[in-house]
Amino acid sequence: MMLSLRLSAFVLALSAAPVVAQTVPVTPTSNATDSDPGSAQDAAFTSFIAGLRSRAIAEGVRPATFDRETAGLTFNPRVIRLDRAQPGGTLNSGPPGPMExxxxxxxxxxxxxxxxxxxxxxxxxxxxxxxxxxxxxxxxxxxxxxxxxxxxxxxxGNFDLIRSFATLAFEGRRRELFTAELIATLKLIDKGFTRAEMKGSWAGATGxxxxxxxxxxxxxxxxxxxxxxxxxxxxxxxxxxxxxxxxxAGWKPGTPWGVAATLPANFDRAAVRTPLVSPRCPRVHARLSKWLTTAEWRAKGVVITGFPAPADNELARLLEPDGPGMPAYLLTTNYSSILDYNCSNFYAMSVGVLSDAVAR
Known part of the structure; x- marks a missing residue:
């Protein structure tokens, strides 16, 4: 499963999010799925969940739904271990290395x-x-x-969403985010979906x-x-x-996601480097050039080898996913829409390349 706010970008954002003080420190246990009954942590967890009842009801969750679905709910230390195993904030700083x-x-x-x-x-x-x-x-x-x-x-995914969101909210580093997702899950149950259907990844991606x-x-x-x-x-x-x-996310009809291209031997990469720093997943966008029209890329000697080519006035960014001398791509605003789905060049390139192969 490829995690996608939707979740690779979502997961990367988790590590960079502000840290909220935990009510009770989380100590990993040897059991991957069960909490330690009777512990101070369990009591604090139960109290924390009970404290969410008034907010959930105020936001439209039926009282009976909240009571039924949170009854007997326990903390899941495995979710915390998986969360903490995600790459840290260094992924969002410094120049990106080779993509390969x-x-x-x-x-x-x-x-x-x-x-x-x-x-x-x-x-x-x-x-x-x-x-x-x-x-x-x-x-x-x-x-x-x-x-x-x-x-x-x-x-x-086979993680119970309610238990995962409750655990992540209680742990505290992104409490507001996961509390909101817990309440959203309860709303889905109110819409007629079952608890059994509310399964997904440890971080809550579902369906x-x-x-x-x-x-x-x-x-x-x-x-x-x-x-x-x-x-x-x-x-x-x-x-x-x-x-x-x-x-x-801004998809533009009738426009390809991107197209393969080759660069002249004397291509000046420094001249097309973007001066901008993206507020979201900056290292992902740092791999991409500045925006130029297809006509401007052609004027720089770039030869489009794929099909269909974007219109001459279509804006595109250059990416050499395997470095100089290897296949390059001109990527339109629709590539940016794919990045919105999952902010990873590996992911977005895979989506585009697979889509072309499937339709060929």
Whole structure:
């Protein structure tokens, strides 16, 4: 599963978030799933959850739902261990090192992903076309995200979302974030989804698109017209919801995500280095050049070798994912929309390359 606010970027953001003092220090135990009954931590955890009741009800959660779903809830130390195993804040500072995308591409855009994607691209063609007509988002891209997030629905995570969010909220470093996601999960149960369906990654990404519950509440879409947006078992709804997310992230209809290109031997890379520092995942954006139009890139000797080429007036950034002398790409604003879904160049490049292979 590829973690995606939605979650690689989400997870990276966790380590850089302000630290809130913990009510009780968290001490990892030898048991990966069970807390220590009767401990001071358990008592504090139970008290903390009870203290959220009034807020949850004020935000629209039914009292019976809160009481039922939090009854007997226990702290999960495994979630904290997984959280603390994530890369630290140094990932967001200093110049980025070599990307070495080729090896990552071989393991993520492999023949199995391509073959299954091609089959589904044909099988779901009508659904993908409807989504594209409604949102402008290329169907091959939404299918590619579905494939990379969960292996086209094979693995979606088996952590109980309520327990994970309650644990992360109690631990305290991103208390407001995870408290809000806990309440959003309870709202989903109020909408008719079951606790058994509320499973996902340790950090709370759930369903085929690996949305956070708050993201589901904001943009989940009914893809098959049955009146329900079910991203856990319904591929049509999941693909429609991914398309809705990318549309909200600024997807531009009729524009490719990017295109392969070659650079002249004397290309001046320093002249196209971006002077800007992105407020979100700066190291990811630091790998990308400044924005130029396709015509301006051509004037610098860049030769577009892929298809379709962006229009001459389309803005694009240059990325050499494997360094000078290796294939380069001109990446449009739609690549930025993919980065919004998961702020990782490895991820966004994989989505784009897989989408092209699936549709070929």
């Amino acid at each position: 995308f080729a090896a990552y591409r071989r393991s993520h855009v492999d023949q199995a992903h391509i073959d299954k994607g091609r089959t589904l691209y044909q099988t779901l063609s009508a659904q993908l076309a409807r989504n594209e007509a409604r949102t402008g988002v290329a169907g091959k891209v939404t299918l590619s995200i579905f494939g990379l997030e969960t292996g086209y629905g094979v693995y979606t 085929y698109p690996q949305f956070l519950p708050s993201v589901y509440l904001r943009i989940a879409a009914d893809g098959d017209g049955d009146g329900k947006a079910d991203i856990w078992t319904n591929k049509a709804d999941a693909l429609a919801s991914i398309a809705a997310y990318l549309r909200e």
